[in-house]
Amino acid sequence: MNYVALRMLTGDRAKYFGLVFAIAFCTFLLENQTSIFANILKRTGNQILDVTDAEVWVMDPKTEYFEQTKALKDTDVARVRGVPGVEWAVRLFKGGPVARTSEGKFAASVLIGIDDATLAGAPRKMLLGSWERLREPNSVVIDQAGYVLLFPGEPLTLGRALEMNDHRVTIVGISDVPAPFLSLPVMHARYSEAIQFLGRERTQLSFIIARPAPGITPAALTARIVSRTGLRARTTFEFMWDCIRYYLRNTGIPVNFGITIAVALVVGTVVAGQTFYLFTVENLKQFGALKAIGVSNGRLTGMILLQALTAGTLGFTLGTGMAATFFEITLRQLQTRGIVLMWQCVGLTGASILLVVIVASVLSIRRVLVLEPASVFRA
Amino acid sequence: MIPLTSITDPVTDPGLAVSCRGIRKHFGEGETRVEALRGVDFTARAGELSFLVGPSGCGKTTLLSVIAGILDPSGGDLTVLGERVDALSARDRILFRRKNLGFVFQQYNLLPALTAAENVAVPLLAAGARRPPSLERAEALLDRLGLGARAGALPATLSGGQQQRVAIARALVHEPRLVVCDEPTAALDHESGESVMELLADNVVRPDRAVIVVTHDSRVLHHADSIARMDDGRIVNTTRPGDSLPAATQRST
Numbered sequence: 162m163n164y165v166a167l168r169m170l171t172g173d174r175a176k177y178f179g180l181v182f183a184i185a186f187c188t189f190l191l192e193n194q195t196s197i198f199a200n201i202l203k204r205t206g207n208q209i210l211d212v213t214d215a216e217v218w219v220m221d222p223k224t225e226y227f228e229q230t231k232a233l234k235d236t237d238v239a240r241v242r243g244v245p246g247v248e249w250a251v252r253l254f255k256g257g258p259v260a261r262t263s264e265g266k267f268a269a270s271v272l273i274g275i276d277d278a279t280l281a282g283a284p285r286k287m288l289l290g291s292w293e294r295l296r297e298p299n300s301v302v303i304d305q306a307g308y309v310l311l312f313p314g315e316p317l318t319l320g321r322a323l324e325m326n327d328h329r330v331t332i333v334g335i336s337d338v339p340a341p342f343l344s345l346p347v348m349h350a351r352y353s354e355a356i357q358f359l360g361r362e363r364t365q366l367s368f369i370i371a372r373p374a375p376g377i378t379p380a381a382l383t384a385r386i387v388s389r390t391g392l393r394a395r396t397t398f399e400f401m402w403d404c405i406r407y408y409l410r411n412t413g414i415p416v417n418f419g420i421t422i423a424v425a426l427v428v429g430t431v432v433a434g435q436t437f438y439l440f441t442v443e444n445l446k447q448f449g450a451l452k453a454i455g456v457s458n459g460r461l462t463g464m465i466l467l468q469a470l471t472a473g474t475l476g477f478t479l480g481t482g483m484a485a486t487f488f489e490i491t492l493r494q495l496q497t498r499g500i501v502l503m504w505q506c507v508g509l510t511g512a513s514i515l516l517v518v519i520v521a522s523v524l525s526i527r528r529v530l531v532l533e534p535a536s537v538f539r540a
Numbered sequence: 541m542i543p544l545t546s547i548t549d550p551v552t553d554p555g556l557a558v559s560c561r562g563i564r565k566h567f568g569e570g571e572t573r574v575e576a577l578r579g580v581d582f583t584a585r586a587g588e589l590s591f592l593v594g595p596s597g598c599g600k601t602t603l604l605s606v607i608a609g610i611l612d613p614s615g616g617d618l619t620v621l622g623e624r625v626d627a628l629s630a631r632d633r634i635l636f637r638r639k640n641l642g643f644v645f646q647q648y649n650l651l652p653a654l655t656a657a658e659n660v661a662v663p664l665l666a667a668g669a670r671r672p673p674s675l676e677r678a679e680a681l682l683d684r685l686g687l688g689a690r691a692g693a694l695p696a697t698l699s700g701g702q703q704q705r706v707a708i709a710r711a712l713v714h715e716p717r718l719v720v721c722d723e724p725t726a727a728l729d730h731e732s733g734e735s736v737m738e739l740l741a742d743n744v745v746r747p748d749r750a751v752i753v754v755t756h757d758s759r760v761l762h763h764a765d766s767i768a769r770m771d772d773g774r775i776v777n778t779t780r781p782g783d784s785l786p787a788a789t790q791r792s793t
Binding site for chain 2: 164169449452453454537538
């Protein structure tokens with residue numbers, strides 16, 4: 162009877178494609194919106210994850226997230242280094258100077274100042290040049306998106322000049338760093354130079370990044386730093402999640418995306434669920450005939466579930482393909498780079514679709530189970 | 541005329557396919573209660589084409605549904621093919637129906653997505669048979685009923701008469717011992733209806749199989765081996781070919 166169930170499902174092509182596309186559209190909407198939401202939030206912690214050298218971030222207790230920092234004292238570096246279990250600890254500056262080109266184009270940017278001696282925290286993925294050239298005076302490494310923003314339509318070239326806070330700096334490398342939350346150019350310079358490129362505040366030590374000695378976990382080290390220095394210390398992943406939580410708590414992003422996702426969920430599921438429910442209701446006469454012939458309720462339930470799962474699987478696969486194609490296209494755009502179809506969103510959407518399909522099936526099955534087989538004798 | 545009640549034991553008499561004694565059926569309760577069957581006595585014998593006739597709303601289809609085991613009687617004794625169907629559990633009744641009964645509906649109720657042969661094979665598939673041999677058997681039966689060339693056609697492409705032939709083939713494919721037909725000619729023109737009735741009389745009735753036909757169509761009554769006339773939930777008389785019909789009953793058909 163599985164064959165009969167599948168033929169009943171696919172027999173009316175218009176209804177069948179309508180059902181599959183309703184589920185596919187619902188899948189696409191959910192995967193698309195949840196992935197964009199998750200990726201945008203993930204961007205808030207991208208600059209933290211990009212510093213692969215360090216596992217522990219130390220900051221002022223009032224600093225809540227990466228973008229907004231309260232400066233530490235220069236002596237705090239020594240205090241952190243003095244905590245047992247610290248293998249090394251170096252300074253990290255984060256500022257937002259305005260960079261100008263000789264053509265007059267300008268843009269606020271994210272400037273990361275890394276330790277002069279070790280260059281810990283430098284971008285490791287370079288498209289052009291080398292991060293080691295940051296040792297040259299007045300040099301910066303700029304990310305590709307920032308370069309394109311400041312020099313639109315021009316090929317990637319080293320040696321071009323920028324002006325920041327009356328300082329002329331030279332681009333010695335072009336990096337491929339993950340996009341920040343705001344699509345600003347991301348630049349790296351040595352700490353001693355970076356503070357000059359901004360140069361407004363007396364103390365400018367934003368973060369201290371550190372690595373635990375062998376045998377000590379990052380979490381254990383953060384606890385030690387907190388107890389010994391009174392500073393705030395977080396592991397890389399803790400700090401990334403701090404940033405995500407900050408944006409969730411303090412911005413309209415979750416509400417706006419939440420509304421969009423809720424609308425997608427409601428519209429998609431109602432359309433998909435109702436289409437399947439109506440599909441079964443329109444076939445009630447056929448199910449009644451099968452009941453009269455001697456097909457048991459259990460078998461009919463199995464047939465409806467098979468129809469629902471088949472349509473659900475096809476629709477979900479098609480919708481996921483559409484979402485994957487969408488993200489494959491946007492992934493190649495500089496502005497939307499790094500926004501990918503997340504497996505967690507695919508899983509969440511799959512669970513939602515399964516739930517919709519099961520609810521629609523249960524409602525449909527209920528109609529079939531209470532159907533009086535004698536009804537087929539009525540013209 | 542044959543007696544309204546069978547004098548033989550319905551359980552032990554192999555020739556007695558259906559025996560209804562004092563069958564009652566009501567729908568609803570209180571003010572909405574409707575007495576559809578008011579103590580029906582009815583018999584159908586194997587090897588015969590038994591007709592149930594009567595005006596609309598007289599209870600013919602309700603009685604057919606009770607005999608087929610898809611409606612529970614409210615009272616009375618019902619024996620079908622030697623089984624007390626009303627005493628069977630719901631599951632056993634489904635199994636009994638699947639094995640022993642064939643159905644022909646007024647609106648054919650063919651599955652529109654299946655070909656004629658696939659529709660015919662449905663009772664075999666429902667019983668758990670594999671698809672290839674079921675289809676072979678269905679095609680052979682369609683061939684025997686003169687529809688071999690249309691075995692691969694969808695119901696929508698068949699005429700009403702052809703669809704009813706497919707429905708009859710579906711009712712026969714699993715070799716049931718009782719075939720119940722609800723207004724099998726109602727949706728057909730006279731010629732097609734006559735053709736369907738000839739098919740039922742010539743190909744469906746067998747010594748070991750009874751056929752019960754509910755109909756309004758007085759033009760096909762000459763095919764009957766027995767005719768039970770119903771009115772207001774009761775059998776008012778039962779006649780056999782050659783018996784003269786009371787005028788009042790003739791009007792009621």
